[in-house]
Amino acid sequence: MNPVPLVARRRWLLRVVVALIAVNATYLMVQVLWDEPEIALEMGGTYEDMSSQSTARFSPLIRGHIWFGVPKTDARLRFIDTQYGFVTPAARFFTVNFDDNIIDGIRISPQVEPLLLEGALKVVLDLQDQWRSGGWAVLYPKDNPPFADTPEWRARIRDANNGEITYWQAGYKYQILLGMSRFKDSKRPQEERYLITLGLGKPWLTSHAE
Incomplete structure (x- = not known):
């Protein structure tokens, strides 16, 4: 051979x-x-389901009360829904509201520190892209349009006196408030830093979605 x-x-x-x-x-x-630590949950789901699906540890369950809990570490949110689900970057501020052991709301700032404008815009634009792809619609598009990377939007966001807010709706199931505003970061006083806020729950506003 x-x-x-x-x-x-x-x-x-x-x-x-x-x-x-x-x-x-x-x-x-x-x-x-x-x-990457993750809190995976669905609106109306249980504390027990969230715990079994997540890789981040969470506050202990408080039975028989309306309460909120937090992850024990920085963690991203994986919102579970067959159509409207999405994922956020890791967050340091992250609260989940409960009625007994039932999830009924989320408040999160999807970042681990105040971000420069480029980074903050990247986060909100990615979230909006996920929502559009999943069938979410913008509420009040004329008064509170979605964020965009344009000179006009950058000027609005840089206005230290005005935080910008937009609202999104998923059918008759959920609504989201998404906001971004200037933040005076004591660690970096010479830099423009921004905080993002996201609140998610069952619909609480009259729908004028487009």
Whole structure:
């Protein structure tokens, strides 16, 4: 039997190395997703379901009361709904409202620190893209239009006296308030930093969605 030519062996080894690199890169990407703390929940779901689906630890359940709890670490939100679900970046401020053990509201600032304008816009535009793709609609589009990356919007957002707010609705199931405003960061007093706020619950406003 003729030995395998040196060139062929080198090509085979190269293919093996490339395959191993690809497998390792895929593993690392998946591992990062697995390792990122997450609170996974659905509106009207139970504390027990949230706990079993999440990878971040959460406040203990308080039976028989209206209360709110928080994750024990920075965590992203994975909002579960077959049509209207979405995912946020990791958040440091993150509260879930409960009536006994039933989830009935969420307040979250989807960031772990005040962001520069570019970063804050990236977050809100990504969230809005997820909502559009899932069938959410803008409430009051004339008075409270969705955020956009335009010179006009940047000027509005930079106005330290006016935080900007937009509202979104998912059919008759949920409504969201999304806001962004300037924040005086004592750690970076010379920089323009911004805070994002997101509130999600059952519809509480009259719908004029488009």
